[in-house]
Amino acid sequence: MPELPEVEVVRRGLESHVVGRTFTTVAVLHPRPVRSFEAGPEGFAAELTDRRVSAMRRRGKFLWFAFDDGDALIAHLGMSGQFRVDDPDQPLHKHTRVVFDLDSGKQLRFIDQRMFGGLTLVPGGGELAAPHIALDPFAAEFDVDAVATAIHGKRTTIKRALLDQRVVSGIGNIYADEALWLAQVHPETPTNPLSAARIKDVLIAAKDVMTAALAVGGTSFDSLYVNINGESGYFSLNLNAYGRENEPCPRCGEPIRREAFTNRSSHFCPKCQRK
DNA sequence: ATCGTAGCCTGGTAGC
DNA sequence: TGCTACCAGGCTACGA
Numbered sequence A: 001m002p003e004l005p006e007v008e009v010v011r012r013g014l015e016s017h018v019v020g021r022t023f024t025t026v027a028v029l030h031p032r033p034v035r036s037f038e039a040g041p042e043g044f045a046a047e048l049t050d051r052r053v054s055a056m057r058r059r060g061k062f063l064w065f066a067f068d069d070g071d072a073l074i075a076h077l078g079m080s081g082q083f084r085v086d087d088p089d090q091p092l093h094k095h096t097r098v099v100f101d102l103d104s105g106k107q108l109r110f111i112d113q114r115m116f117g118g119l120t121l122v123p124g125g126g127e128l129a130a131p132h133i134a135l136d137p138f139a140a141e142f143d144v145d146a147v148a149t150a151i152h153g154k155r156t157t158i159k160r161a162l163l164d165q166r167v168v169s170g171i172g173n174i175y176a177d178e179a180l181w182l183a184q185v186h187p188e189t190p191t192n193p194l195s196a197a198r199i200k201d202v203l204i205a206a207k208d209v210m211t212a213a214l215a216v217g218g219t220s221f222d223s224l225y226v227n228i229n230g231e232s233g234y235f236s237l238n239l240n241a242y243g244r245e246n247e248p249c250p251r252c253g254e255p256i257r258r259e260a261f262t263n264r265s266s267h268f269c270p271k272c273q274r275k
Numbered sequence B: 001a002t003c004g005t006a007g008c009c010t011g012g013t014a015g016c
Numbered sequence C: 001t002g003c004t005a006c007c008a009g010g011c012t013a014c015g016a
Helices: A004-018 A041-049 A145-151 A158-163 A173-183 A195-215
Strands: A024-026 A053-059 A062-069 A072-074 A080-088 A096-102 A107-112 A118-122 A257-261 A265-267
Touching: A004 A053, A004 A062, A004 A080, A004 A107, A004 A195, A024 A041, A041 A118, A072 A080, A072 A107, A145 A195, A158 A173, A158 A195, A173 A195
Parallel strands: none
Antiparallel strands: A024 A096, A053 A062, A062 A072, A072 A118, A080 A107, A096 A107, A257 A265
């Protein structure tokens, strides 16, 4: 489940293999990952051919392949998306969806089992043109006080706000649960009357947890997330709450509780994260 | 305008 | 063994 740290690991890997390279051939093997591109799979392949990548950027969980001409290929890994750089004679993984031949002789492959991810070409999108995606906590312009105040002004609960990519981007279910555990805030706490100062604590905790994950090359609970060489960060980060239902809270020993939350789960300590 | 949620997808697994 | 039902969950579209 790639969240910000995992996507950043992928961005760094792509940066070293793709920047300065041109797509010499593009093949779309499954239409779904390019579903949001109006000209369809053939149009996508035709439009991407002969583009030269000038920079690899990231905001939240989105990746930007910025081209020389100002356009951009915007990619999202969804649940199970992977980018791999391989030699062309290596066998294709079963779920390979799009293949880009590079003028370096290598091949960039987009692999996605569940196909929640996607690729699209955005004319003029080279400078992170995505107004509906907020800044993430790693962005230089990210203003933690302003975001805490904005969340405080919403009528929702803290975990919903953390997952709202229009407010702060890059945080998914795993790091939301971990940040709330670290800051000792219950996920269903209303953002108001929760103080802006406590919300700031949660945002700082989220950045701290993601920084730790980035330091160990990203984390994942399953083998779907891998870096561009196919290596997994499997279990490399010690999680305190997520996925630990009925296990003792590392802080107080109370069993971690799991509760249903909008088609997924929240994990928290009922003793040290009180509503 | 704002908030909450169904649906999109596949493969692994629990349960019968 | 083989079948079904369920679960993982980021994002978009849509209803309230």
